[in-house]
Amino acid sequence: MEAATASCLNEGLAATLIWFRSFGFAALIILVAAWLHRFLSPALAFALLVVALLVAVLYQASFVSRLTTWANLPRNRPLPIGWGIWTPLIERLNRVSREQQASVTELGSELERIHAAVDRLPDGLVLLDRYDHVSWSNQAAQSLHGIFGTQRPVHHFIRQPEFAEMLQRRGGEVQIQRLQLNTQPGRIFELQLHETDAEHRLLITRDVTDQAKLDAVRSDFVANVSHEIRTPATVIAGFAETLLSLDLDDKTRREYLSAILRQSETMGRLVGDLLLLASLERATDRLDESAIELQPLLNSLVYEARALSSGRHEISLEFEGPPRLMAVPTEIESAVRNLVTNAVRYTPDGGTVTVSWRVRDDEGWLAVHDTGIGISTENLPRITERFYRVDRSRSRDTGGTGLGLAIVKRIANRHHASLRIDSEPGKGSVFTLRFPARRLIADPPAVSASTEPPAGDASRSNDQHPPPL
Secondary structure, X not given: OHHHHHHHHHHHXXXXXXXXXXXHHHHHHHHHHXXXXXXXXXXXXXXXXXXXXXXXXXXXXXXXXXXXXXXXXXXXXXXXXXXXXXXXXXXXXXXXXXXXXXXXXXXXXXXXXXXXXXXXXXXXXXXXXXXXXXXXXXXXXXXXXXXXXXOOEHHHOOXXXXXXXXXXXXXXXXXXXXXXXXXXXXXXXXXXXXEOOOOOEEEEEEEOHHHHHHHHHHHHHHHHHHHHHHHHXXXXXXXXXXXXXXXXXXXXXXXXXXXXXXXXXXXXXXXXXXXXXXXXXXXXXXXXXXXXXXXHHHHHHHHHHHHHHXXXXXXXXXXXXXXXXXXXXXXXXXXXXXXXXXXXXXXXXXXEEEEEEEEEOOEEEEEEEEOOXXXXXXXXXXXOOOOOOOOHHHHHHOOOOOOHHHHHHHHHHHOOOEEEEEXXXXXXXXXXXXXXXXXXXXXXXXXXXXXXXXXXXXXXXXXXXXXXX
């Protein structure tokens, strides 16, 4: 309020000053003419007065003309210089011009920064006029659609029929369409068309290839889980309904109850594997690892495999590598158990399964070799996918969930190891976990019984960890 009042006062003073200077200039001319009248004749004095007034009027007219010329193109022409009564006006115009120029410069700089930021966006942006001609586009849109220049129809650059249908539809709702661009084969893009106002529309192009793949994986996962659960659930429901509706003898009832128990155990294993896989996928990079004594662990898993085989296979352990491995014990146990269990399930009776641990190429190789049915070349790239099975009927008959190798692959990745699969149909397979050398821990060098460590080093030697291999 005070600022507005001060501005009004300043404007009033400036206007009063202009009127004062105008009358003062006229009064000065009259006083000069009256003074000259004392020395010259009245006619000459009057003539001088007329000439002075005429010069003043011509000067004012000339300045008004130059000021009008400047006002027609104020950005391209300099402000004319004026004297006398025009001085306040010129000062005001100069101040306004400087402020406007500063504002234009600031807005131009801001616009350049906005354009630079928009050009760095990964999404393509295209501004369309009312006729769907390109008014502006960023670098991403120019690269994706091959747009060059302006005032060209956008359908000259994007020629898909689905996009042409989008352009024809008008309304306030945002239109969204997923399609593959001719200029970007193998990629999936989402095109969004927004109504900004009555005269313009904004086209946004976004690469959603990864999201589309994730949606497909999620959809397949839900379908696979539903399919895997449907079979045991159907069996359990069928046997339970039979037990409730029919009067069966004890032997048949026990057979039905045994079938229900087997299917429920299958569902339990499936849920357990799903929970383990989910925990591995959302786990952080920091591992709760420790030095694992491998020989007792592998002996225990071989014993489990022999119990699962029930004497149908020859199962052995070859232990030639370092005794300890720096890793997460539960995860390594789960990975090896899955490999050994799969080897038993997919190896015909009379076959052999060998678990080995040795060092090769400065890496720790933990391998499970079987003489089973093997894996064909076309199945190898997908063998570690969730629910992917080479022989579905055999896997279900033996209680497999289709998640074992997916779990092994993720455990290997978390330990910066690799899973190598060598297989030949009809001759067997070798699944090898290859751990980096920094995870291998060898035994410390033996100390002679006759040599005693210095007293000052006794406690320190007890605290040292075995050196890595």
